[in-house]
Amino acid sequence: MAWEPKRRKAPPFLNNYWQRQLYMVGCVGSSRFDELYQPSWAMDHFTYEGEVLKMKLDNYSGAGFSSKSKYMFGKVTVQIKLVEGDSAGTVTAFYMSSDGPYHNEFDFEFLGNTTGEPYLVQTNVYVNGVGNREQRLKLWFDPTKDFHSYSFLWNQRQVVFLVDETPVRVHSNLEHKGIPYPKDQAMGVYSSIWNADDWATQGGRVKTDWSHAPFIASYRGFEINCCECPDAVAAVDNMRRCSSGGWWDQPTLSELSLHQSHQLLWVRANHMVYDYCSDAARFPATPVECQHHHH
Numbered sequence: 365m366a367w368e369p370k371r372r373k374a375p376p377f378l379n380n381y382w383q384r385q386l387y388m389v390g391c392v393g394s395s396r397f398d399e400l401y402q403p404s405w406a407m408d409h410f411t412y413e414g415e416v417l418k419m420k421l422d423n424y425s426g427a428g429f430s431s432k433s434k435y436m437f438g439k440v441t442v443q444i445k446l447v448e449g450d451s452a453g454t455v456t457a458f459y460m461s462s463d464g465p466y467h468n469e470f471d472f473e474f475l476g477n478t479t480g481e482p483y484l485v486q487t488n489v490y491v492n493g494v495g496n497r498e499q500r501l502k503l504w505f506d507p508t509k510d511f512h513s514y515s516f517l518w519n520q521r522q523v524v525f526l527v528d529e530t531p532v533r534v535h536s537n538l539e540h541k542g543i544p545y546p547k548d549q550a551m552g553v554y555s556s557i558w559n560a561d562d563w564a565t566q567g568g569r570v571k572t573d574w575s576h577a578p579f580i581a582s583y584r585g586f587e588i589n590c591c592e593c594p595d596a597v598a599a600v601d602n603m604r605r606c607s608s609g610g611w612w613d614q615p616t617l618s619e620l621s622l623h624q625s626h627q628l629l630w631v632r633a634n635h636m637v638y639d640y641c642s643d644a645a646r647f648p649a650t651p652v653e654c655q656h657h658h659h
């Protein structure tokens with residue numbers, strides 16, 4: 365990755381940062397939770413069992429964690445085992461987001477269900493503070509039985525949402541058509557579990573059954589292989605440094621491979637239950653980026 369020579373002596377955290385980057389190149393290893401993340405609320409709703417982190421929702425509180433740093437471009441992965449049994453009314457989210465009123469955001473939201481009924485995975489993309497780009501999938505496996513990996517691959521050409529390395533959504537850079545693309549704000553990585561029984565399960569008809577609490581989501585396999593944007597470095601400098609030379613800029617990652625395109629077609633044909641692009645009741649005029657998607 366490109367690293368501009370510093371005019372001033374780098375403060376110690378940058379040396380650590382640089383060492384971490386050296387270590388990361390060509391080496392995708394997962395880290396301990398506390399190397400990359402910290403609980404952001406309800407510390408008493410976290411437990412650690414070896415390499416597994418558990419976060420619980422009960423009628424007192426949900427819980428959430430956030431990355432210690434912000435990033436631009438690269439790949440973020442976590443393995444999650446969702447709430448077993450009755451998870452109706454609960455939502456577990458894994459997302460990346462920048463700050464401020466014109467923020468960008470990429471979301472996986474796992475919508476719980478009553479015992480034996482399928483979880484839904486809702487994805488969304490916010491650009492410059494505007495979302496309303498929901499898609500919903502039923503997964504091809506039961507996400508409560510085992511850990512599965514969920515990732516965002518983000519570069520200047522595309523944002524790819526992956527489930528066990530299978531692409532389930534692509535948000536392409538269509539700036540040449542005048543459509544804004546998220547590529548100028550560093551993003552943090554977040555996860556949380558909370559009660560959303562006003563909308564989550566069957567449109568809010570099924571409420572959370574608190575007699576089945578606590579609702580527990582489990583995590584492991586934390587990987588952030590991205591360009592780090594330390595808070596202490598000016599945003600323009602982070603952007604300049606992260607905008608060229610990363611492994612994510614290689615031409616083969618500027619679009620899906622043929623195999624991945626076939627996988628995405630299979631997901632869309634067999635597992636997608638909702639796509640904002642084809643919701644004419646909600647969007648009488650087809651959203652502009654949908655008119656240009658090849659997928």
Ligand SMILES: *[C@@H]1O[C@H](CO)[C@@H](O)[C@H](O)[C@H]1NC(C)=O
Nearest residue numbers: 475477481482484564565566
């Ligand atoms: C819950 O299960 C019902 C019945 O199978 C299904 O229609 C619904 O899409 C599932 N998911 C959610 C989040 O409501």
